[in-house]
Amino acid sequence: MTPRSAAVVLLFLIGAAAGIAVLGANPPPSKPIASVAPAPSPSTWPDYSLNGPGFVAPAGPQGELVALGYKLVTETFSTIGPEAPDPAKRFAGNNLSCQNCHLDAGTSRTGLTLVGSVRKYPWISSDGKHEVTLRDRLNECMTHSMNGKPLPLESQEMDAFVAYLKFIGDPPAQHTPAMPHPPVLANAARGAEVYARICAACHQPDGLGKRIGSANDGRGYRFPPLWGPDSFNATAGMNYVSIAAQFVWRNMPRGVDPRHPQLDLQQAWDVAAFLHAQPRPPGPAAR
Numbered sequence: 360m361t362p363r364s365a366a367v368v369l370l371f372l373i374g375a376a377a378g379i380a381v382l383g384a385n386p387p388p389s390k391p392i393a394s395v396a397p398a399p400s401p402s403t404w405p406d407y408s409l410n411g412p413g414f415v416a417p418a419g420p421q422g423e424l425v426a427l428g429y430k431l432v433t434e435t436f437s438t439i440g441p442e443a444p445d446p447a448k449r450f451a452g453n454n455l456s457c458q459n460c461h462l463d464a465g466t467s468r469t470g471l472t473l474v475g476s477v478r479k480y481p482w483i484s485s486d487g488k489h490e491v492t493l494r495d496r497l498n499e500c501m502t503h504s505m506n507g508k509p510l511p512l513e514s515q516e517m518d519a520f521v522a523y524l525k526f527i528g529d530p531p532a533q534h535t536p537a538m539p540h541p542p543v544l545a546n547a548a549r550g551a552e553v554y555a556r557i558c559a560a561c562h563q564p565d566g567l568g569k570r571i572g573s574a575n576d577g578r579g580y581r582f583p584p585l586w587g588p589d590s591f592n593a594t595a596g597m598n599y600v601s602i603a604a605q606f607v608w609r610n611m612p613r614g615v616d617p618r619h620p621q622l623d624l625q626q627a628w629d630v631a632a633f634l635h636a637q638p639r640p641p642g643p644a645a646r
């Protein structure tokens with residue numbers, strides 16, 4: 360047995376054990392897919408950017424599940440968003456897509472990449488008391504970034520997300536270089552000027568973004584909102600000034616070459632401080 364197939368079998372066994380443990384506590388899942396072996400992943404870094412070769416579902420029994428995962432990441436709003444056709448599937452609380460932040464369906468190297476994420480889980484929480492699985496971590500984005508409800512741990516949607524993350528997850532993860540500190544303390548008032556001059560053209564002066572179509576059509580945004588009722592909530596990672604500064608510096612305005620940021624460091628930190636000061640839904644604890 361090769362190390363790789365041994366790893367697959369091990370994953371299978373862990374998956375099966377986890378499945379049994381969950382079955383003990385919950386009603387049986389509608390579709391037990393956890394025991395399917397992972398589809399072969401691309402061995403090079405996948406590129407699903409606008410100019411890249413694009414996503415192609417792998418052949419084989421898992422292809423469909425991986426393709427559903429890709430759809431969920433790129434069209435979250437129409438599949439599990441508040442305007443999804445099936446009310447029972449409305450888990451996300453806003454009309455963002457995962458890829459509004461995890462750029463290029465999670466394959467961007469600088470926009471909160473999801474390539475290699477599967478390798479980091481499970482991990483033990485900082486207090487050493489509990490294990491955090493990839494499914495748990497994904498649900499954090501559901502309840503904070505997507506301002507919604509957690510997906511059932513055993514559901515077709517969760518299985519599809521995980522199948523997709525495994526599919527793009529083979530190449531070794533790379534670390535985004537650390538975000539340098541700003542020359543002077545970040546300042547929201549200066550950030551407001553940066554926003555008006557550079558960001559408002561797309562994200563709109565009121566920060567509420569611009570829809571592709573109109574409200575309630577389930578088609579999501581051309582330019583996502585950065586604050587207001589349809590944005591990420593107060594406890595989301597993007598509401599940390601350092602995380603937003605890092606993301607904005609390397610990736611905004613959308614399309615900028617991350618190696619040659621358009622904003623200077625001070626502008627990135629200032630505009631992140633400005634975003635942090637804007638109104639948004641409270642975190643789950645406050646609901």
Ligand code: HEC
Pocket residue numbers: 432435455456457458459460461471472473475476477479493496497500501504505520591595596597602
């Ligand atoms: C508003 C921005 C935003 C949206 C939308 C969003 N996320 Fe995230 N996500 C983040 C941030 C920020 C992090 C944490 C990065 C860090 O810890 O430095 C993160 C982390 C993650 C991680 C852990 C990655 C790792 O390598 O540890 C997963 C998995 C994830 N998100 C999945 C999703 C999925 C699936 C969706 C859609 C249902 C989603 N996210 C939507 C911002 C977002």
Ligand code: HEC
Pocket residue numbers: 455458459460462463553554557558559560561562581582583584585591597603606607611612613622630631
């Ligand atoms: C040319 C249009 C454009 C400009 C200008 C622009 N953005 Fe964006 N921004 C986008 C698009 C499009 C996305 C969603 C990315 C995707 O889905 O591929 C995005 C995503 C984001 C996100 C993450 C998603 C969310 O809803 O929170 C943040 C934060 C953000 N932009 C901040 C900024 C800031 C701050 C500026 C100004 C410095 C800026 N953007 C300028 C087009 C733009």
